[in-house]
Amino acid sequence: QAQLVESGGGLVQAGGSLRLSCAASGRTFSSYAMGWFRQAPGKEREFVASINWRGDNTYYTNSVKGRFAISRDNAKNTVYLQMNILKPEDTAVYYCAAQRPPYSDYRGAQAYGYWGQGTQVTVSS
Numbered sequence: 001q002a003q004l005v006e007s008g009g010g011l012v013q014a015g016g017s018l019r020l021s022c023a024a025s026g027r028t029f030s031s032y033a034m035g036w037f038r039q040a041p042g043k044e045r046e047f048v049a050s051i052n053w054r055g056d057n058t059y060y061t062n063s064v065k066g067r068f069a070i071s072r073d074n075a076k077n078t079v080y081l082q083m084n085i086l087k088p089e090d091t092a093v094y095y096c097a098a099q100r101p102p103y104s105d106y107r108g109a110q111a112y113g114y115w116g117q118g119t120q121v122t123v124s125s
Helices: none
Strands: 004-007 010-013 018-024 033-039 046-051 058-060 068-073 078-083 092-099 119-124
Touching (some): 018 092, 033 068, 046 078, 058 068
Parallel strands (some): 010 119
Antiparallel strands (some): 004 018, 018 078, 033 046, 046 058, 068 078, 092 119
Protein backbone atom coordinates (compact mmCIF):
# COMPACT_ATOMS: atom_id res chain seq x y z
CA GLN A 1 0.00 0.00 0.00
CA ALA A 2 1.43 3.36 -1.04
CA GLN A 3 1.44 6.53 0.98
CA LEU A 4 1.98 9.71 -0.99
CA VAL A 5 3.15 13.09 0.27
CA GLU A 6 3.18 16.14 -1.99
CA SER A 7 5.35 19.21 -1.53
CA GLY A 8 6.46 22.26 -3.46
CA GLY A 9 3.26 24.21 -3.76
CA GLY A 10 3.04 27.90 -3.04
CA LEU A 11 2.26 31.36 -4.34
CA VAL A 12 3.83 32.48 -7.60
CA GLN A 13 3.24 35.27 -10.07
CA ALA A 14 1.91 34.56 -13.52
CA GLY A 15 4.72 33.48 -15.82
CA GLY A 16 6.66 31.93 -12.97
CA SER A 17 7.58 28.33 -12.22
CA LEU A 18 7.13 25.77 -9.49
CA ARG A 19 8.21 22.17 -9.11
CA LEU A 20 5.95 19.81 -7.22
CA SER A 21 7.30 16.64 -5.68
CA CYS A 22 5.47 13.55 -4.53
CA ALA A 23 7.32 11.15 -2.27
CA ALA A 24 5.95 7.62 -2.03
CA SER A 25 6.48 5.04 0.65
CA GLY A 26 6.82 1.34 -0.02
CA ARG A 27 9.01 -0.89 -2.12
CA THR A 28 6.68 -1.16 -5.10
CA PHE A 29 6.78 2.45 -6.26
CA SER A 30 8.60 1.53 -9.45
CA SER A 31 5.65 -0.61 -10.53
CA TYR A 32 3.08 2.18 -10.17
CA ALA A 33 1.88 4.51 -12.84
CA MET A 34 1.80 7.99 -11.33
CA GLY A 35 -0.45 10.92 -12.01
CA TRP A 36 -1.06 14.52 -11.06
CA PHE A 37 -4.56 15.89 -10.76
CA ARG A 38 -5.85 19.27 -9.64
CA GLN A 39 -9.01 20.73 -8.22
CA ALA A 40 -9.89 24.40 -8.28
CA PRO A 41 -12.56 25.88 -5.99
CA GLY A 42 -16.02 25.01 -7.21
CA LYS A 43 -14.73 22.70 -9.91
CA GLU A 44 -14.31 18.98 -10.29
CA ARG A 45 -10.96 17.29 -9.96
CA GLU A 46 -9.24 17.13 -13.34
CA PHE A 47 -6.37 15.21 -14.86
CA VAL A 48 -3.12 17.13 -15.36
CA ALA A 49 -0.37 14.66 -16.25
CA SER A 50 0.69 11.06 -15.80
CA ILE A 51 3.69 8.85 -16.38
CA ASN A 52 4.09 5.11 -16.82
CA TRP A 53 6.08 2.93 -14.47
CA ARG A 54 9.28 3.10 -16.51
CA GLY A 55 9.04 6.83 -17.09
CA ASP A 56 9.21 6.59 -20.87
CA ASN A 57 5.59 7.46 -21.61
CA THR A 58 3.92 10.64 -20.43
CA TYR A 59 0.42 12.06 -20.86
CA TYR A 60 -0.86 15.61 -20.46
CA THR A 61 -4.09 17.49 -20.56
CA ASN A 62 -4.12 19.94 -23.45
CA SER A 63 -4.08 23.06 -21.30
CA VAL A 64 -0.65 22.25 -19.82
CA LYS A 65 1.13 20.76 -22.82
CA GLY A 66 4.38 22.60 -23.48
CA ARG A 67 4.34 24.20 -20.02
CA PHE A 68 4.34 21.28 -17.57
CA ALA A 69 6.60 18.25 -17.44
CA ILE A 70 6.12 15.12 -15.38
CA SER A 71 9.07 12.93 -14.47
CA ARG A 72 9.99 10.27 -11.94
CA ASP A 73 12.99 8.94 -10.09
CA ASN A 74 12.31 5.35 -9.09
CA ALA A 75 15.49 5.21 -7.02
CA LYS A 76 14.09 8.01 -4.86
CA ASN A 77 10.45 6.88 -4.93
CA THR A 78 9.52 10.33 -6.17
CA VAL A 79 7.52 11.81 -9.00
CA TYR A 80 7.81 15.44 -10.05
CA LEU A 81 5.71 18.00 -11.86
CA GLN A 82 7.70 20.89 -13.28
CA MET A 83 5.30 23.75 -13.97
CA ASN A 84 6.46 26.65 -16.13
CA ILE A 85 4.75 29.72 -17.55
CA LEU A 86 2.12 29.44 -14.84
CA LYS A 87 -1.22 31.10 -15.38
CA PRO A 88 -3.89 32.21 -12.90
CA GLU A 89 -6.11 29.41 -14.21
CA ASP A 90 -3.55 26.90 -12.94
CA THR A 91 -4.52 27.85 -9.39
CA ALA A 92 -5.75 24.71 -7.62
CA VAL A 93 -4.94 22.06 -5.10
CA TYR A 94 -2.66 19.57 -6.83
CA TYR A 95 -2.87 15.90 -5.95
CA CYS A 96 -0.45 13.10 -6.61
CA ALA A 97 -1.92 9.67 -7.32
CA ALA A 98 -0.63 6.14 -7.86
CA GLN A 99 -2.07 3.35 -9.98
CA ARG A 100 -1.15 -0.29 -9.58
CA PRO A 101 -0.94 -2.67 -12.52
CA PRO A 102 -2.78 -3.50 -14.67
CA TYR A 103 -2.88 0.05 -15.90
CA SER A 104 -6.42 0.61 -17.07
CA ASP A 105 -6.48 4.35 -17.67
CA TYR A 106 -3.67 6.86 -17.39
CA ARG A 107 -6.04 9.86 -17.42
CA GLY A 108 -8.99 8.79 -15.31
CA ALA A 109 -9.02 9.50 -11.60
CA GLN A 110 -11.03 6.35 -10.93
CA ALA A 111 -8.08 4.22 -12.06
CA TYR A 112 -5.82 5.53 -9.29
CA GLY A 113 -6.10 3.83 -5.95
CA TYR A 114 -3.76 5.92 -3.85
CA TRP A 115 -3.82 9.66 -3.30
CA GLY A 116 -1.82 12.27 -1.48
CA GLN A 117 -3.27 15.00 0.67
CA GLY A 118 -2.73 17.72 -1.90
CA THR A 119 -0.62 20.87 -2.13
CA GLN A 120 -1.95 24.34 -2.91
CA VAL A 121 -0.70 26.19 -5.96
CA THR A 122 -1.77 29.82 -6.29
CA VAL A 123 -0.86 31.89 -9.33
CA SER A 124 -1.40 35.62 -9.05
CA SER A 125 -2.03 37.84 -12.04
